[in-house]
Amino acid sequence: MAKLTFYGATEGVTGSAYLLETESATILLECGLIQGRHEEEKANYEPFPFNVNKLDAVVLSHAHLDHSGRLPKLVADGYDGPVYMTYPTCELLEIMFKDAASLQRRDTEWENKRRRRAGKPEIDPIYTIDDVEIALQASVGVNYGHSREIADGIEVCFRDAGHILGSSIVEIFISEQGVRKKLVFSGDLGNSYAALLRDPDTIKDADVVLMESTYGDRNHRPMDETLDEFESIIEEASKNGGNILIPSFAVGRTQEIIFRLGELYQKGKLRHQAVYLDSPMAIAVTEVYHRFQDVFSVEDVSTLRKGKTGSLHTFLPVLRYTSSTEESMALNMIAEGAIIIAGSGMCNGGRIRHHLKHNLWRRNAHVVIVGYQAIGTPGRALVDGADTFHLGQEEIAVKATIHTLGGFSAHASQSQLLDWVSNFNEPHPRLYLVHGESDAKVVLKEQLSQQGWSAEIPRPGEQIAF
Numbered sequence: 198m199a200k201l202t203f204y205g206a207t208e209g210v211t212g213s214a215y216l217l218e219t220e221s222a223t224i225l226l227e228c229g230l231i232q233g234r235h236e237e238e239k240a241n242y243e244p245f246p247f248n249v250n251k252l253d254a255v256v257l258s259h260a261h262l263d264h265s266g267r268l269p270k271l272v273a274d275g276y277d278g279p280v281y282m283t284y285p286t287c288e289l290l291e292i293m294f295k296d297a298a299s300l301q302r303r304d305t306e307w308e309n310k311r312r313r314r315a316g317k318p319e320i321d322p323i324y325t326i327d328d329v330e331i332a333l334q335a336s337v338g339v340n341y342g343h344s345r346e347i348a349d350g351i352e353v354c355f356r357d358a359g360h361i362l363g364s365s366i367v368e369i370f371i372s373e374q375g376v377r378k379k380l381v382f383s384g385d386l387g388n389s390y391a392a393l394l395r396d397p398d399t400i401k402d403a404d405v406v407l408m409e410s411t412y413g414d415r416n417h418r419p420m421d422e423t424l425d426e427f428e429s430i431i432e433e434a435s436k437n438g439g440n441i442l443i444p445s446f447a448v449g450r451t452q453e454i455i456f457r458l459g460e461l462y463q464k465g466k467l468r469h470q471a472v473y474l475d476s477p478m479a480i481a482v483t484e485v486y487h488r489f490q491d492v493f494s495v496e497d498v499s500t501l502r503k504g505k506t507g508s509l510h511t512f513l514p515v516l517r518y519t520s521s522t523e524e525s526m527a528l529n530m531i532a533e534g535a536i537i538i539a540g541s542g543m544c545n546g547g548r549i550r551h552h553l554k555h556n557l558w559r560r561n562a563h564v565v566i567v568g569y570q571a572i573g574t575p576g577r578a579l580v581d582g583a584d585t586f587h588l589g590q591e592e593i594a595v596k597a598t599i600h601t602l603g604g605f606s607a608h609a610s611q612s613q614l615l616d617w618v619s620n621f622n623e624p625h626p627r628l629y630l631v632h633g634e635s636d637a638k639v640v641l642k643e644q645l646s647q648q649g650w651s652a653e654i655p656r657p658g659e660q661i662a663f
């Protein structure tokens with residue numbers, strides 16, 4: 198019998214980690230960072246709840262840090278084996294880990310200054326750039342749809358999850374004493390209405406399925422309504438000369454927005470506005486997307502070809518990269534009627550704050566919110582109608598129009614999750630709901646039971662055998 202232990206993403210959506218043990222091998226599926234409140238994030242400093250030295254291999258579904266971000270810590274704690282993932286995930290991880298390590302170094306220096314003043318002992322970062330380099334060297338790229346033996350009696354195959362570039366549904370085949378079993382982990386499943394990537398692959402057979410349930414309790418706003426609203430905001434800003442600021446996440450959302458702006462450009466609806474991508478990380482990620490267009494949806498690749506060479510750059514020729522800090526600062530002197538895409542996605546850091554300072558007080562400016570805004574973040578305050586925005590010591594009046602566009606989600610909605618799981622043959626595999634807040638999981642479990650599924654919601658540390 199194989200044993201599977203749920204070590205993360207059981208009571209929330211972060212810190213994904215599942216340990217698979219057979220007679221001959223031990224595999225870690227996912228090694229995600231715990232993200233959330235300060236108290237919860239302290240758990241990232243704790244030792245892993247399993248023997249790191251016993252692991253034969255690690256498998257990652259995609260590059261988002263809640264699925265991958267503790268890998269450098271695993272390496273720092275002694276893991277020295279291979280880490281399997283798709284090729285685009287290898288490239289995205291390099292960008293994300295280096296960014297995460299430099300943020301950690303900065304945060305740790307700040308915290309240690311405070312601790313020295315308070316006479317408290319200093320802390321170490323969760324991991325350093327050296328750990329990141331070692332983790333990246335351990336990365337092994339695998340093509341979608343190719344089975345690969347990763348340990349004695351264990352094969353892995355990555356299927357397209359359509360969530361971000363390189364994201365996968367992980368199939369794990371386990372052979373023990375002449376019996377073959379199959380575990381399927383959905384990873385994060387993509388929204389089939391999102392641009393650029395393909396729909397999640399359908400899988401028909403499995404003994405055990407772990408399915409994400411981020412949007413288990415709701416459906417997204419229809420994409421056509423979202424796109425109509427986006428177009429009308431751009432039209433209005435074009436008439437009154439105001440800037441449009443789009444706080445955006447570097448991976449996935451930014452490239453989708455560039456594609457949608459490209460569609461408007463190609464329709465002749467974006468003639469007077471330049472588009473600035475003002476984020477070194479988002480620029481690097483967009484270049485990785487550019488290199489892996491072979492995994493884009495066939496329909497969107499043919500749409501891109503209207504831009505002749507079929508790249509995001511030719512599809513949206515008014516796109517400009519502003520890499521350096523000087524170029525970014527200069528935008529506020531020269532930009533009028535510009536569209537500025539910058540991080541961070543929830544406005545709690547990054548260059549977007551600088552642009553908010555220069556635009557929020559202007560009545561003709563627009564802020565377009567295209568992603569989820571967690572409670573307590575500055576982005577959420579804007580969505581909730583705050584009159585003022587705090588930037589360090591300065592208070593900025595909010596006179597710009599704040600728009601919230603609900604359709605640009607990178608996750609499958611409730612109905613898409615139900616559709617995906619309905620592809621499994623009868624008798625149904627054992628189904629476990631992971632990666633969701635508890636309300637979302639409870640609602641999804643109820644919906645599934647109406648369709649003849651009895652899904653389980655695993656507890657943290659729960660172990661199953663199959």
Ligand SMILES: [Zn+2]
Nearest residue numbers: 259261360385
């Ligand atoms: Zn994800």
